[in-house]
Amino acid sequence: MKYYAIIVGGGSGKRMQNAIAKQFLLLHNKPVLMHTISAFISCAHKPEIILVLHPDLHQHWKDLCIKYNFNVPHLLINGGEQRFHSVRNGLMAIKDDGIVAVHDAVRPLVSCKLIAYAYEIAEEKGNAVTCIKPNDSVRKIKSDTESKIINRDELVLIQTPQTFQISQLRKGYQQHYKTKFTDDASVVEKAGFHINLIEGERNNLKITYPEDLELAHFLLK
Template sequence: MKYYAIIVAGGSGSRMQNKIAKQFLLLDGKPILMHTLEAFAACPLNPEILLVLNIHQHQYWEELCKAHSFTIPHQLIKGGDQRFHSVKNGLKAIKGKGIVAVHDAVRPLVSSALISRSFEAAEAHGNAVAGIPPTDSVRKVLFDGKTEALNRNELLLIQTPQTFAIEILRKAYQQPFRNEFTDDASVAEYSGFTIHIIEGARENIKITYPEDLEMAAILNKKGS
């Protein structure tokens, strides 16, 4: 079986209050994105890595790779206007069948064990989407501004990797973009596929705000 990883790096960094796109911010001395690619390179299934990046950032990324002597093999793909279009561009670069994991570039603490489990589960079930139960109480905001409590035991916080048999994801991404498509699971589900959930990891955080980067640094040191 052939395995692939599409790493989606489309963040602008606006919520990080930083002019540098968040995937390029330093975590323990090197860009977040490099940690993410290293995690997939460490997977025993040896996935082929495709990095989807805004075309205007390709040269900057290549300069960073030289500066940090970063040599992990990967194919650089032009990003799209939305995450949906970026993933679609990544899929176009894959020929033939196999299993593909789609992962947020700014989840650098994903473990090779979780990556391997996602590939194996997708091979068995057609797809595998990482998720964890919330620990906080959860409320829904209603149209009138009021809120109502939800049962957190019926909810999951969805992460990446989100991993699929390539033919399933290709079929799902043939449909037009919709605003409801927030991740690959929502795209596949709208196409009629049932989503298979696997257990994610608490440390597999998405770096969105400055405090997330601080937490990632602590977790990274703990895991090293």
């Protein structure tokens, strides 16, 4: 069985209040993205890495690889207008069947254990989508002045990796883009497949705001 990982580059640094793209910010003296790729390479499944970045970021990434002596083999692919198009571009680079994990570039603390478990469940059941339960109470905003409590026991927070048999993901990404496609699971579900949820990790945080990066530094100590 062949294994792949499509690492999807994050957005700009606007919410980080930083001009540097989030995946290039330093975490323990090397870019976040290098931690993310290293997590997958450390996995026993040894997936082939497909990195999807906006074309304008390719040269900067190559320069960073030289600067930090980062020699992990990977294929660099152009990102698209939306995340949907970026994942589809990465998927098109895979010519064989097998299992593919799609993962956010800005989730550098994902464990090898979770990656491996997701590959195993996807191989057995077709897909595996990581999630955690919310700790906080949740309310739905109905208007500027009204809100409604939601039973948090009926909710989960979706993470990545989202891992699929490649045949499933290909069928999903044959569809046209829709704004309601918020992740790969929503794409594959729309194509008619059942989504298998597996327990994710609290430490598998997505670096979006400055405090997320501070927490990641703390967790890596």
